[in-house]
Amino acid sequence: MARLSFLSTAKIEAGIIKNEPDGSGARSNDAGAEHSKLPNFQDGRDDLDIWLTRFERFAESNGWSREKWSSSLCALLTGRALDCYGRLSAEQAKD
Numbered sequence: 001m002a003r004l005s006f007l008s009t010a011k012i013e014a015g016i017i018k019n020e021p022d023g024s025g026a027r028s029n030d031a032g033a034e035h036s037k038l039p040n041f042q043d044g045r046d047d048l049d050i051w052l053t054r055f056e057r058f059a060e061s062n063g064w065s066r067e068k069w070s071s072s073l074c075a076l077l078t079g080r081a082l083d084c085y086g087r088l089s090a091e092q093a094k095d
Contacts, residue, residue: 041079
């Protein structure tokens with residue numbers, strides 16, 4: 001039982017489980033609320049391919065619907081990556 005408590009605490013601290021007021025510890029599917037747990041892409045510091053892989057894994061592990069990925073992604077991009085994203089058509093940005 002102590003191990004379960006430790007794992008639950010670790011997941012809450014890692015942002016995997018939100019501490020709900022009703023005590024349910026329900027997993028969040030709200031990409032907008034969870035994207036703040038990911039650091040912004042920093043142009044010149046981060047490798048874009050590695051950062052995008054991290055973003056995708058984070059989104060999948062948090063149960064985000066793919067329809068919400070685009071809006072969360074654009075909120076985390078900076079610099080040239082954001083410029084490139086901004087030049088995409090609406091249809092391309094959803095893919």
